[in-house]
Amino acid sequence: MATFSFELVSPERLVYSGQVTEVIVPGTEGEFGVMAGHAPFISTISAGILTIKGDGAEKRLFVRGGFAEANPQGLTVLAEQATPVESFDRAALQQLIKDAQEDVSDARTDEGRQKAERNLADLQQVAMILDLNAGQTAH
Amino acid sequence: MPSLKDLKNRIASVKATQKITKAMQMVAAAKLRRAQVAAEAARPYAERMESVLGNIASGMVQSSDTPLLLAGTGKDEKHLLLVCTSERGLCGAFNTSIIRAVRERASQLIAQGKDVKFFCVGRKGYDQLRRIYPGQIVELVDLRSVRTLGFTNAHDIAEKVIDRFNKGEFDVCTLFYSHFKSVISQIPTAQQIIPATFPEKAAGESAVYDYEPEESEILADLLPRNVAVQVFRALLENQASFYGSQMSAMDNATRNAGDMIKKQTLIYNRTRQAMITKELIEIISGAEAL
Numbered sequence: 001m002a003t004f005s006f007e008l009v010s011p012e013r014l015v016y017s018g019q020v021t022e023v024i025v026p027g028t029e030g031e032f033g034v035m036a037g038h039a040p041f042i043s044t045i046s047a048g049i050l051t052i053k054g055d056g057a058e059k060r061l062f063v064r065g066g067f068a069e070a071n072p073q074g075l076t077v078l079a080e081q082a083t084p085v086e087s088f089d090r091a092a093l094q095q096l097i098k099d100a101q102e103d104v105s106d107a108r109t110d111e112g113r114q115k116a117e118r119n120l121a122d123l124q125q126v127a128m129i130l131d132l133n134a135g136q137t138a139h
Numbered sequence: 140m141p142s143l144k145d146l147k148n149r150i151a152s153v154k155a156t157q158k159i160t161k162a163m164q165m166v167a168a169a170k171l172r173r174a175q176v177a178a179e180a181a182r183p184y185a186e187r188m189e190s191v192l193g194n195i196a197s198g199m200v201q202s203s204d205t206p207l208l209l210a211g212t213g214k215d216e217k218h219l220l221l222v223c224t225s226e227r228g229l230c231g232a233f234n235t236s237i238i239r240a241v242r243e244r245a246s247q248l249i250a251q252g253k254d255v256k257f258f259c260v261g262r263k264g265y266d267q268l269r270r271i272y273p274g275q276i277v278e279l280v281d282l283r284s285v286r287t288l289g290f291t292n293a294h295d296i297a298e299k300v301i302d303r304f305n306k307g308e309f310d311v312c313t314l315f316y317s318h319f320k321s322v323i324s325q326i327p328t329a330q331q332i333i334p335a336t337f338p339e340k341a342a343g344e345s346a347v348y349d350y351e352p353e354e355s356e357i358l359a360d361l362l363p364r365n366v367a368v369q370v371f372r373a374l375l376e377n378q379a380s381f382y383g384s385q386m387s388a389m390d391n392a393t394r395n396a397g398d399m400i401k402k403q404t405l406i407y408n409r410t411r412q413a414m415i416t417k418e419l420i421e422i423i424s425g426a427e428a429l
Contacts, residue, residue, distance in 0.1 A: 009187060011290040011371050013180035028360075029351050042191065043351040044360050067361060069191055071348075078187055080290060080364070 002036035005074035010082045021054025041070040047122040060085040097123045146407040157396035164389035171382035178375040185372045193337035208362040211334035212310045217254040219309035223316040224264030225381045226283045231388030234263040240327040293371030316373035317380035325380035
């Protein structure tokens with residue numbers, strides 16, 4: 001399968017860089033997969049799980065806030081936070097959810113509330129996925 | 140004329156100081172390396188951010204619904220100077236040179252009849268500015284308790300700045316920090332972050348992108364983020380500069396202490412010999428008198 005270069009960058013450091021066959025990105029308007037030869041494309045991302053395929057074992061990372069840029073050279077994802085799912089702290093996620101809930105109640109404008117609510121929903125979905133996984137590995 | 144004991148004490152105290160400065164120099168060198176790596180690791184993010192935003196911004200038509208963070212308020216009356224300095228001293232001219240750049244800009248603006256306010260990050264800059272411009276400092280962010288700088292620190296600062304911007308407290312925000320060029324050279328830098336500015340890029344290299352969601356929505360999402368990224372970069376550069384500056388300052392101090400010890404030891408030995416000679420003369424002249 002054709003590969004393309006993929007970079008995942010957080011403000012602190014370059015988290016991942018390598019040749020991959022497919023990356024699934026949690027975009028603001030829904031998840032999307034990127035494969036080699038994708039059309040030039042920019043999308044913002046929401047909180048969610050990013051999946052990297054084709055470079056050894058499938059890798060899953062929790063990402064939050066930022067954007068993805070696909071161009072002929074490859075795909076770059078700039079995320080405010082990028083943590084591998086395995087080392088992702090559940091307490092940190094709970095804290096994020098709590099913050100998001102506060103944001104919802106603090107929001108002054110309708111637009112702000114909508115945004116905060118969506119963020120909260122995204123985070124809760126991540127928590128659900130993680131719970132599911134934990135259940136599967138336990139069995 | 141100081142006694143031998145006084146001289147001995149003085150030498151001992153200089154030696155103790157030298158040990159401290161030597162240790163501080165080595166600690167600064169170790170931390171500098173880490174800070175430098177962090178500053179370099181953060182560079183790709185800031186660069187990508189800038190290029191993508193520049194791409195979108197250059198393609199946008201200026202209209203009334205252009206985000207204010209990009210277009211500005213259309214006025215140039217109230218200025219906010221975001222001053223990043225260190226929390227600790229003993230770092231040579233690091234803070235002083237940043238403050239000098241700030242003062243130059245501030246007096247320029249004041250001479251033009253503009254309204255100038257300060258937002259301080261770091262205790263040292265606050266202490267100096269408080270004396271010169273009392274009552275014009277709107278906020279102080281203390282990073283003393285922060286062990287390793289994270290993006291969240293910068294995010295918090297950016298949020299406060301944007302909050303004030305949205306309330307209409309200022310029109311233009313300029314960020315002051317020290318750019319880390321090398322261990323011996325740090326350059327105080329001023330960068331306008333609100334309204335956002337982008338370096339002119341070569342024409343014709345931009346691909347035609349699809350945007351999801353709309354360009355304007357992406358801009359609205361990314362512009363506040365960009366402020367945070369710029370602040371984060373400034374903080375990291377500052378930290379590397381701080382350790383670089385501290386290292387060379389402590390290197391100088393250690394060398395000065397060495398010189399001083401040499402000089403004091405010379406005086407000590409001379410005094411000691413003079414005393415011996417004096418005592419010998421006394422004995423000899425005593426013997427002759429018999």
